[in-house]
Amino acid sequence: QVQIKESGGGLVQPGGSLTLSCAASGSILSINAMGWHRQAPGKQRELVATITDVGKTTYADSVKGRFTISRDAAKNMVTLQMNSLKPEDTAVYHCNVGGFTLDPTNGFSPFASWGQGTQVTVSS
Numbered sequence: 001q002v003q004i005k006e007s008g009g010g011l012v013q014p015g016g017s018l019t020l021s022c023a024a025s026g027s028i029l030s031i032n033a034m035g036w037h038r039q040a041p042g043k044q045r046e047l048v049a050t051i052t053d054v055g056k057t058t059y060a061d062s063v064k065g066r067f068t069i070s071r072d073a074a075k076n077m078v079t080l081q082m083n084s085l086k087p088e089d090t091a092v093y094h095c096n097v098g099g100f101t102l103d104p105t106n107g108f109s110p111f112a113s114w115g116q117g118t119q120v121t122v123s124s
Contacts, residue, residue: 002026002113006095009118012085016122020080022095022115029108031099034071034078038091038120048093049080062088085122092117 008020024031035050035058049059049069057069068081078095095115100108 002028002097002101002111004095004097004113004115006093006115006118009093009120011121011123013124014085014087014122016085017081017083018085018120020082020093020095020118020120022078022080022097024076024097024113027101027103028076029100029102031073031076031097033099034095034097036069036078036080036093037096038089038093039117040088040091043091045094050096051078082120085120087122089120090122091120093120 003025004022006022008018010018012018031053033050033052036048037045038048039045047060048063049067051057051069051071059067066084071078094117098112101111102108
């Protein structure tokens with residue numbers, strides 16, 4: 001029972017910036033990693049960026065140097081700062097969170113949850 005809420009998508013001109021945010025809530029004991037994937041029309045979902053509980057980050061080659069992922073562990077939040085946006089960045093961006101929940105009766109359970117997605121459109 002982990003809920004994922006995303007915000008921050010929208011329409012921006014090429015070269016512009018957007019910030020995406022994602023917050024996880026529920027019976028969360030710990031979060032091991034948070035990240036963003038995207039899916040453009042007619043294409044497969046692809047990884048954009050991830051960050052672990054110790055701050056290790058990974059980025060798709062296509063966004064390196066333009067996007068920055070960061071995390072607020074106390075708030076179970078992850079942010080994706082997107083700069084120098086290109087039309088090919090247009091996609092639905094999904095937040096992905098993985099970790100463990102704790103139930104008083106059933107104990108620990110691993111989880112991996114996805115958000116509904118937020119649309120990012122880069123166009124003049």
